Amino acid sequence: MNVVVVGAGIAGLACARALSGAGVRVRVLERGRVVGGRLASRRYNGRYADIGAAYFVADDPDFAAVAERWRARGLARPWTDTFAVHPGSPARGPMRWAAPGGLRSLAADLADGLDVTLEHEVRAVPDDADAVVLAMPGPQALRLGPPAAVADAARGQEWQPVLAAVLAYPERVWGDFHGAFVNDHPVLATVCDDGDRRGDGAPVLVAHSTPDLARQHLADPHAAGPVLSEAVGELLGIPARPEIHVHRWTYAQPASTTGDYATDGRVWLAGDAFGRPRVQTAWLSGRAVAGALLQSSER
Structure with missing residues (x-):
């Protein structure tokens, strides 16, 4: 065959x-x-940042076995089972896995x-x-x-678009934070601490937009960068302005x-x-x- x-x-x-x-x-x-x-994952200033999937979950036995093999070889690691929720209280869920190399x-x-x-x-x-x-x-x-x-x-x-904004700050000024689901927001859907999930402590956040914002900026995704940066700054109380890189995903989120x-x-x-x-x-x-x-x- x-x-x-x-x-x-x-x-x-x-x-x-x-x-x-x-x-x-x-x-x-x-x-x-x-x-x-x-x-x-894409390299910015000598470091890879995850710009697509934010993590993976391995609750199927066969895929869990693959994840364990990756962990044994140092390619993947359990990251967190808790995300912040805005507005709301932190939510526990399945273990989310990340990869030190992206x-x-x-x-x-x-x-x-x-x-x-x-x-x-x-x-x-x-x-x-x-x-x-x-x-x-x-x-x-x-x-x-x-x-x-x-x-x-x-x-x-049925597919929804998403913009991913990599926000590289001069230093880490936020507290203990893995990631957050942002509900009912016109701009933000999720924010993840890329330094935390990668394990290197880099002062880098990655924000995923709402589909509505992505649709407005599919022709010029970089124009949405300052909008996403400002929204993240307001959400997490970060006054510093980051270096911004935006990636467009026209087909990002499918309906099941x-x-x-x-x-x-x-x-x-x-x-x-x-x-x-x-x-x-x-x-x-x-x-x-x-x-x-x-x-x-x-x-």
Whole structure:
């Protein structure tokens, strides 16, 4: 069996890793310069900051086993089970995991040893493979002209945009703080202490915008930087002005859909829209596609 995976986010890499481990010939094609997708970290002033997913949760037994292997190798660590809530009291939840080298380092670990081609933009569903896995948001998959069954599933997905603002301050002037969910705010959705989650104590916060603010600034995301910076300063009582870097995620937050994937038998659509939108969900979706492909090849 010959499989092409389009997209080197965690869903695509999880799928390719499982297939490759079973002896299947699999190629991963990625239009970006690096692997990871929304498991993204970018270097600013010599230090990586997480600009995509803020953390990951590992409450599925199989994914928890992967997280433990990452922890044993120093690639990931349990971070916190408590976030502040504005307005409101701190909320405890599942353990949130972070990565000392940035979350993208986990995608790089999944990609290690795989046949991955970067900066390769796919414009149509490849026809030179027995199976094609589209590991991407539905609106992006539609641009490739997938078959009807997959196109219908892709059109059924709903996505919200988000802007991520990396705020680098001269020094840490806030107290004990991991992150915060910000409710009913016109600008902010979450704020995370990147120095705390990375474990290096850097005076860096990362703010994620509301979808409404992102929609207003999709054409010029950097214009939203001062707006997000001012909102964070007011929220946490920080008078200093930070260095600001903004990243646009046009397809950031999917609404949940049912199932683990969509397929017509040859073309498959995978990702975190299939279930609760989490890093773990993307990994499970990609692995489920791999399992179904391996099962079909045995028939």
